[in-house]
Amino acid sequence: xxxxxxxxxxxxxxxxxxxxxxxxxxxxxxxxxxxxxxxxxxxxxxxxxxxxxxxxxxxxxxxxxxxxxxxxxxxxxxxxxxxxxxxxxxxxxxxxxxxxxxxxxxxxxxxxxxxxxxxxxxxxxxxxxxxxxxxxxxxxxxxxxxxxxxxxxxxxxxxxxxxxxxxxxxxxxxxxxxxxxxxxxxxxxxxxxxxxxxxxxxxxxxxxxxxxxxxxxxxxxxxxxxxxxxxxxxxxxxxxxxxxxxxxxxxxxxxxxxxxxxxxxxxxxxxxxxxxxxxxxxxxxxxxxxxxxxxxxxxxxxxxxxxxxxxxxxxxxxxxxxxxxxxxxxxxxxxxxxxxxxxxxxxxxxxxxx
Ligand SMILES: Cc1cc2nc3c(=O)[nH]c(=O)nc-3n(C[C@H](O)[C@H](O)[C@H](O)COP(=O)(O)O)c2cc1C
Numbered sequence: 126x127x128x129x130x131x132x133x134x135x136x137x138x139x140x141x142x143x144x145x146x147x148x149x150x151x152x153x154x155x156x157x158x159x160x161x162x163x164x165x166x167x168x169x170x171x172x173x174x175x176x177x178x179x180x181x182x183x184x185x186x187x188x189x190x191x192x193x194x195x196x197x198x199x200x201x202x203x204x205x206x207x208x209x210x211x212x213x214x215x216x217x218x219x220x221x222x223x224x225x226x227x228x229x230x231x232x233x234x235x236x237x238x239x240x241x242x243x244x245x246x247x248x249x250x251x252x253x254x255x256x257x258x259x260x261x262x263x264x265x266x267x268x269x270x271x272x273x274x275x276x277x278x279x280x281x282x283x284x285x286x287x288x289x290x291x292x293x294x295x296x297x298x299x300x301x302x303x304x305x306x307x308x309x310x311x312x313x314x315x316x317x318x319x320x321x322x323x324x325x326x327x328x329x330x331x332x333x334x335x336x337x338x339x340x341x342x343x344x345x346x347x348x349x350x351x352x353x354x355x356x357x358x359x360x361x362x363x364x365x366x367x368x369x370x371x372x373x374x375x376x377x378x379x380x381x382x383x384x385x386x387x388x389x390x391x392x393x394x395x396x397x398x399x400x401x402x403x404x405x406x407x408x409x410x411x412x413x414x415x416x417x418x419x420x421x422x423x424x425x426x427x428x429x430x431x432x433x434x435x436x437x438x439x440x441x442x443x444x445x446x447x448x449x450x451x452x453x454x455x456x457x458x459x460x461x462x463x464x465x466x467x468x469x470x471x472x473x474x475x476x477x478x479x
Contacts, residue, residue, distance in 0.1 A: 146222055147171035151229035152241040154185060157262045157296045158229045164299035165227065165260070168307065172223075176244045179212035185233070196239035204277065210243040220251040225258070225312075226282075228275065232263035237274035245278035253281035258310065259288040260303075262296065285310040321346045322416070322434040325398065327355065330421030332398070333434060334387045336413035341373035341389045345396065345412060350432035355425045361401025363425045370394055377410035385415035385422070398422045 149171045153159040159175075166173055185193035196211050203209040220226075230241040237245075245252075259275050261268040268290045276284070289306040291299055306312075321336040323346065336342040345367065353365045361384075371389050382388055382403040390397055391408040400423035403409075415422065 147225040147227065148174060148218065148220070148223040149227045149229065150174045150176060150218075150241075150244060152176040152231065152238055152244070153229075154231055154238065157291075157293055158231055158260075160296050161260055161262060161291055161299045161303065162229050165229070165303050167300070168304055169312070171225075171227070174216060174218055176216070176240050177214040178240045179214055190234070193233045193239070197234055197236050200239060200242055201236075207246065210246050211239050213240050213243045216244065216248075218248070220248060220255070223255065225256045226252055227258040227260065229260040229262075230271065232261050232266055232268060232271050235266050235270040237261075237271045237278075242274060242278060245275070249279040249282075252279045255282060256285065257282035258285045258312070260291065260306075261288060262291045262293060264293050285312070321413075323349065323413075323431060324434045325425070325429055325431050327425050327427055327429045330424045331418050332415050332421050332425075333417040334398075334413045335416045336387070337378070337411065339373070339377045339410065339412070341371055341377050341391075341410050342412045344372040345389070346433060350430060352428055352430050355427065355429045358397070361399055361403060363398045363400065363422055364390075364395045365429065365431075366395050371396070373410055379405050379407065379409055380411055381405055382409070382411065383414075385419040387412045387414065398425070 147169060149162055149166055151158045151162040151173070152175070153162070162173060162175075165171070183192060185196070200209045228241065228245070231238045233239065236242075257275070257279055259272060261271045268288060272288055276282075287306075287309060289302065291302055295302060321342060323334050323336060325332045325334065336346060348367055348369060348371075351367060353367065355363050355365050358364045371391075371394065373389060373391055377389075377391075382397075382399050382405075384400055384402055386397075386399045386403070388397045388399070389395075389410045389412055390406075391410055396412070397403075397409070398415075400419075
């Protein structure tokens with residue numbers, strides 16, 4: 126019985142980890158919502174789905190918005206019938222994979238644009254219980270009608286406390302509006318908290334390693350960020366000594382170490398980055414593997430910076446300190462320009478830069 130409960134608990138935990146992902150679904154006729162989607166996905170980790178009408182080249186605004194009006198009237202006349210909704214290109218999405226869904230749509234005649242309504246008519250039932258965020262762009266009209274459409278089409282969604290309204294004239298400022306909104310709704314993108322990633326860089330070469338779940342990997346991760354000297358060892362290793370001891374337990378794994386392996390040599394306490402393969406050795410515990418930039422390991426020299434990428438620590442709102450020298454990275458570990466707004470990983474922490 127106990128084992129069954131433990132198994133169910135583990136299964137639930139692993140399913141929660143799989144589901145903790147974000148989908149951004151957008152439709153854009155004249156490009157505003159597309160720009161908003163880009164501003165959003167440069168700040169959070171998400172899969173992106175663009176909704177496209179099946180019939181191409183239609184001009185919804187022509188003749189006093191005649192076609193746009195006609196599409197909405199058809200929906201309003203029979204909102205429960207699939208044939209009321211304009212056809213869209215088939216989409217390939219497994220909604221079970223996502224816990225957060227952010228819808229970005231234009232407003233048409235104070236309602237949700239018709240092609241987005243089609244998508245939600247087809248998939249809204251599968252979004253029950255998911256966290257739903259809504260971003261609406263209009264020229265000037267208020268968005269309560271779009272919110273009502275969204276609630277009709279995803280009746281069992283768990284809506285964030287407020288939607289975001291971005292007027293066409295504000296689209297150039299979308300990054301700031303989106304970042305403020307993410308903060309207001311306390312959005313947490315859980316994608317990056319499932320795996321620990323670290324970045325090792327000497328300023329010229331940068332390598333991203335994905336860590337395993339062992340106690341040694343967690344111990345190293347907890348020490349970050351570090352600035353340490355990198356040393357040559359043998360003809361296949363670069364090594365460094367963390368300032369404090371990396372602890373390890375019986376869960377740690379010995380095994381073959383192909384090029385790109387990150388390991389702890391526990392007898393000496395040094396971390397090893399392999400650029401040539403090594404055999405299994407007693408007390409040599411695998412911490413992870415390079416997922417980007419492995420070719421750069423052999424060239425690392427001097428002082429290296431070791432820091433968390435997409436850090437699992439909480440999101441904090443900060444204003445950059447004057448003269449702040451540390452570098453910022455996006456959630457994929459790419460160096461970002463000084464002054465970048467939104468979510469930036471700095472000193473191993475995920476920060477909200479305003
Ligand atoms: C058919 C149609 C109807 C629209 N109706 C309204 C409206 O009632 N009120 C408004 O403020 N904007 C209206 N707009 C303007 C769009 O909501 C606005 O330009 C929006 O930013 C467009 O987003 P997009 O560039 O992603 O398509 C309408 C646009 C179209 C094409």
